[in-house]
Amino acid sequence: MRFLGFLAAFTATLYLASPAFAWNATGHRIIAAIAYERLTPKTRARVDELIQAHPDYQMWIRDAPSDPQARARAAFLAAAVWADDIKGDPRFWDDTRKDAQPTPPVAGFPDMKRHTNWHYYDKPYTPDGAAPHTPPVPNALELVRLLKEIRHEPLAQAAYDLPWIEHITGDLAQPLHCVSRFLKSQPNGDAGGNFVFITPGRNLHALWDDAAGTDGSDAYVSKFAADAVAAHPAPERIDRNPMKWIDQGFEVARSEVYSFGIETGSREHPIQISPGYVENARRVAQSQIALAGYRLAAVLNDRVK
Numbered sequence: 001m002r003f004l005g006f007l008a009a010f011t012a013t014l015y016l017a018s019p020a021f022a023w024n025a026t027g028h029r030i031i032a033a034i035a036y037e038r039l040t041p042k043t044r045a046r047v048d049e050l051i052q053a054h055p056d057y058q059m060w061i062r063d064a065p066s067d068p069q070a071r072a073r074a075a076f077l078a079a080a081v082w083a084d085d086i087k088g089d090p091r092f093w094d095d096t097r098k099d100a101q102p103t104p105p106v107a108g109f110p111d112m113k114r115h116t117n118w119h120y121y122d123k124p125y126t127p128d129g130a131a132p133h134t135p136p137v138p139n140a141l142e143l144v145r146l147l148k149e150i151r152h153e154p155l156a157q158a159a160y161d162l163p164w165i166e167h168i169t170g171d172l173a174q175p176l177h178c179v180s181r182f183l184k185s186q187p188n189g190d191a192g193g194n195f196v197f198i199t200p201g202r203n204l205h206a207l208w209d210d211a212a213g214t215d216g217s218d219a220y221v222s223k224f225a226a227d228a229v230a231a232h233p234a235p236e237r238i239d240r241n242p243m244k245w246i247d248q249g250f251e252v253a254r255s256e257v258y259s260f261g262i263e264t265g266s267r268e269h270p271i272q273i274s275p276g277y278v279e280n281a282r283r284v285a286q287s288q289i290a291l292a293g294y295r296l297a298a299v300l301n302d303r304v305k
Contacts, residue, residue, distance in 0.1 A: 022119055022171035025081045026221065027212040027289060031170040032080035033225040034293025035300065036073055038234075043301045048072045050304070051079055053159035055108035076166075077221070083167035086114055110160050118142045118164065119171045120192060122180035123250045127262055130182040133189060140177065143168040143242045151303050162304070166296060172242060173292035175257050175284075176205050178249030186264055193257065197265035198273045207278070208257065211285035228290040238298040245295065249288075256284050 023031070039047060051057060051072070060078035064071040086092045093103045095113040103112045121140040124132030143165065150161045171177045180189035181196075190196050193204035212224060239245065265271035 022174040022177040022209065023212060023285075023289070024209050024214060025084065026214055026216045026224075027174075027209070027285070028080040028084070028167060028170045029077045029216060029221045030212060030224050030228065030289050031173070031292040031296060032077045032166055033073075033221050034229060034290060035166075035296035036076050037225075038294070038297035038301075040301050043304050044072075046304050047076060047162065047300060050155070050159045050162045051075045053155050054079065054163065055106065056082060074218070079163040080166040080170060082163040083115075083119070087116065108156055108159075110157055115142070115164075118168060120177040121172070121246045122189065122192070123178055123246055124189070125179050125181045125250070125254060125258070126183075127181070127258070128183055130184045130187055132182055133180070135180075140168050140172055140246070141242060143172070147242075147299055147303050151305070158304075165299070168242075169245075169296045169299065170289075170292050172245040172249055173288040173295070174208060175249045175253035175288070176208050178246045179253040179257075181253075181258060183262055183264065185262075190264065195264065197267055197270040199270050200267070202270075204257070207273070208281055208285065211281045212289055224286075224289075225293070228286045228293075232287050232290040234290075234294045238294050240295070240299050240302060252284065252288065256280065 036044070036047075051060070052075070054060075057075060060075045060082075061071055064074035064078075091103055091106055092112050092114045094100045094116060096116050105112060115138075117136065117138055118140055122133070122135040124135070126132050146161045146165050146168070150158045150165065153161065176192040178192075180192055182189045186195065191205075193208065196204035198204050198207060213220065215221075239248075260271060260273065260277065263271050
């Protein structure tokens with residue numbers, strides 16, 4: 001989930017129903033399903049151990065199957081959504097707000113911050129020559145640190161890091177989490193499409209978040225994962241560098257997401273997006289989600305043993 005926190009955009013956020021997610025829960029669950037099937041037995045055993053050590057494990061298995069293997073998979077899929085879930089969890093506090101008050105510590109958590117700025121990297125895109133802004137820090141490149149430390153940290157820290165690794169890896173396959181478009185008419189940026197209005201009450205970011213569908217059932221997730229893998233087999237070489245993932249997502253944003261031009265629309269006069277654009281977004285989302293699943297399996301097999 002992406003927090004729209006800068007003051008220059010405050011007025012525009014009043015018109016958004018809620019902060020946008022990078023893929024919805026369905027998308028993150030599909031990515032996790034693809035990855036889980038590709039973990040080595042040793043990595044999967046360690047991943048299952050870390051998931052069980054997380055303080056919120058019991059919530060993740062509330063409706064999980066009783067079969068141990070199916071339960072472990074269900075917990076891994078639920079953990080992939082956790083970084084978005086805590087956006088509305090009163091146990092956690094928004095550390096991006098200057099006036100925010102820290103919440104009391106909870107046993108098992110290294111900190112109670114929501115880390116909303118870990119979900120994206122605002123690589124600037126300036127199609128009309130507007131002045132770019134440097135991506136703020138911290139950002140999604142926190143993933144580099146998480147990947148380094150998960151191998152060596154004590155169980156509690158590694159258990160906390162794993163859902164973040166799952167989630168940010170998925171986030172960086174959503175093209176609009178790798179970009180902010182700066183225009184002369186929008187000099188503070190569009191926050192990854194959040195300030196591009198496409199229909200009444202809806203923005204560009206939300207369209208792409210939902211491009212994989214909104215059915216979170218295991219049947220839908222499993223079928224989408226199987227179809228995505230069949231349509232987009234894993235490449236021989238899977239890049240493990242999150243900065244390269246950002247670069248790839250940025251290029252997809254330039255070529256596919258912003259293909260309608262430099263319009264921004266407004267709440268009163270949104271851009272009219274064609275059915276062909278929406279269908280293409282679904283195709284691109286399927287490819288990006290498959291790639292994210294392969295990336296997640298690759299980095300976990302490298303780092304979690």
